[in-house]
Amino acid sequence: MVNALSGEPEQKGPSSSASRPAAEDTEDTESGEPSPETANSPAVALPLVIRVTGPATFVVVRVADTGGKVLTQGTLNQGETRNYRETPLQVVAQNGGALQVVIHGKVQPQKPDGRRAEWFVKARRG
Known part of the structure; x- marks a missing residue:
């Protein structure tokens, strides 16, 4: 419920943990509980939504500024959805055909x- 009230789930944790997938904080599809963004916001309000529609693939999402903060770096599995509020962003996928x-x-x-x-x-x- 803390995330539902704060509205800033990306801000959790120390900023030095760039090697951990930060997008886990925006939505945890494995827990079965939607993030506040999934439950209350239409996709058009979000700058970026990634859905894995094909086989698992390695994805990197980072803020495209001088700092280049990494938001996601790792393998996303089929059926996973990630939502991002920050911009500008650079997205790279090992298998682009696996994503919507x-x-x-x-x-x-x-x-x-x-x-x-x-x-x-x-x-x-x-």
Whole structure:
């Protein structure tokens, strides 16, 4: 319930733990309990939503600024969904065809299966 009240789940924990997947804090699909973003916010309000629709794949999501804070770095399994509120973001997937990527509410074109893929999420203005 703390996350539901704070509205800032990405801010949890020390910032020096970049090797841990920070997106676990935004949504834990394995616990069966949706994060506040999943329960209360439409996908169009989120800058980035990643859904693993194919086989498990290695994904890196980082803030695309001079600091380059890593939000996710690891293997995401089929059926997992990750939501991100920060922008701008850089996304790299080992198998881009395994993901459905939604940027500012728009589903992105499907990438080729089995090939590395990249996406960039710009900061939305106004």
